[in-house]
Amino acid sequence: MSLRLRLLALALLPGLVACSLGGSIAENSIAYNGTMQAATDTLLVVNVLRARDQAPLHFSTIGAIHGAFTLSAGFGYDLSHSAGLAQPALLASTNPSFDIGPLDRQEFARGLLRPIDPVLLRLLSDQGLPDQVLLYLLVSKFDEGPGGRIIANDPARRQALDPDAEAACAEAGMEARPPCDPFQAVVDRLTRFGRLRFNGYTRLIPLGPPLSRAEATAPDRLSMLKEPGITLRRAGDGWQLYRAVNQLVICIPGRPGSSPPFTALALDNEPPQISPITQEGDPCSADEVADHAIHAGRAAPSGLAWYLRSVDEILHYLGAVQRRGEEGTAYRVSIPRPGGGQARPRLFRLWQQPPARPRLAADYRGTRWYVAQQDEAEDQTLRVLALTTQLLNLQKSAGEIPSSGTLRLVR
Known part of the structure; x- marks a missing residue:
């Protein structure tokens, strides 16, 4: 290599360093985001299984990921040729570190136990989430008021019924008797003439x-x-x-x-959050x-009042749905199809064997559990987990999570 070419390569090295740095930051940022996704999804699934077992729930979050990039440039000798010509060289390395913060503070615990804001019903409905999914997930019970009936959203009452039997239960509404699930009967009756x-x-x-x-x-x-x-x-x-x-x-x-x-x-922040x-x-x-x-x-005014769940109650509800499914009763909900008719997907299910289209997996007590890909007609589990993640994130105060560190660059 002539002296002129060597000097030209040396002049171009700062630009090459900058280009390499930009690519490294972009690639590692995406990789770190994927790491946080895997950690968050796994922790959520594990907590549902803990709730199924009536075990304590534990939460943590990745508060910050620090990326330390080292870039170096210079000339080196290529010993594969007898001439031993000097060649420009660019070396890059990364040494990430991260902070894990346990969410065991008072404010987070209070947030877990606080019923969700009823305004979220409107926001989530506007996103296109099926009314039936929202009612099953967010409503803990219907109440007729003093001296009236209380209709609890209890998965233990669910029985395996064919569509005709479920339709008869819906017609009976609050008067539905076993083997009907009274809560299912009321939900089907509330939603049978169109969207809320x-x-x-x-x-x-x-x-x-x-x-x-x-x-x-x-x-x-x-x-x-x-x-x-x-x-x-x-x-x-x-x-x-x-x-x-x-x-x-x-x-x-x-x-x-x-x-x-x-x-x-009417929607109100005080219980009952929804009342006649x-x-x-x-x-x-x-x-x-x-x-x-x-x-x-x-x-x-006569009618049913609705009581909304907290995030803690939602997780225990999903654990009870999972337990009921493992006992042999598939927990299905009726959702109108866009073109007419009804789909009857599972509201929530974690699989011990890989489903036809697995989306994610988590290990719990020596067993690997799988979540199937979202399927409007067969399985709403992924959608339910996504909604639960949104509600859980609303309980995280900025003061409870370590602030992000500064990106360090070493040349």
Whole structure:
């Protein structure tokens, strides 16, 4: 190699170093992401199996991955040729390290035990998740209120029934008796006429009795209008003070041609998170609805209240579903097909033998367990795990996870 070519190669080495560094960072970033995916998926499956066995659950996370890249450049001699000419050389190496943080702090534990925010029902439904999957996974029980029936979402009640028998159970609804699973019967009845809908509107709650014009224009009344959310509206021959609040309702479709076409249930952060309301106005399509004054002793609206699960309860529920499946009862749910008809996939199943299309696997107590690829008609396990991961991540506070370290570059 001539002196000119050697000098040219030496001048090009910094550019080659930069190109090699960019490729190394991209490749290792993708590899680290795959490592986190495998660790997170495995831990989730293992915790479901722990829940199946009624064993303690344990969580950890990879808080940070530190990548230390070493790049060196120079000239070396190629001894395979007698001339021993100097050749440019570029060497790269990486020595990653990572931080694992156990999630055993008070705030994370509280998050696990806190019921999920009911607004998530709307967000998840908008993502296209089947209503049936959401109801089975997120609702712990239906409750008729004081003195009424409680319908628990208990996998132990599930029996293997053919579609005709399940349809008869759905027709009976809350009145369904064994071998029906009452919770399954109520879910099928709630969803048999179409997808659940949601509507947000301004709810006007009356404050005090109706007012005459003189009363409404009194200084003390007018001063109340300065308070946030207080509004004065015409009511018949007089006026009415209202408190305006934002209200989100879930709307259950009724039989075609029924009136009203939807039954509205109010969403609230306090249990029961979903509860019946009076069907005043049109809460499933209106922008604003004014309530009537509620007098003392007035009976509460009839209907079923819904109680939502915490993430901890979801994991134990999936463990119970897995246990029921291992006992020989396949836990299937009815989901409408886009073109009509019903699919009856398994809600959740971990396989001890590799399924036809395995997606991931985890080892637990000497046994390898498999998760099948998502199949709308046969197996919803992967979708359920993805949803559970989202809900679990919502419980992780930034303060509980070690902050990412700085990428170190050594040349």
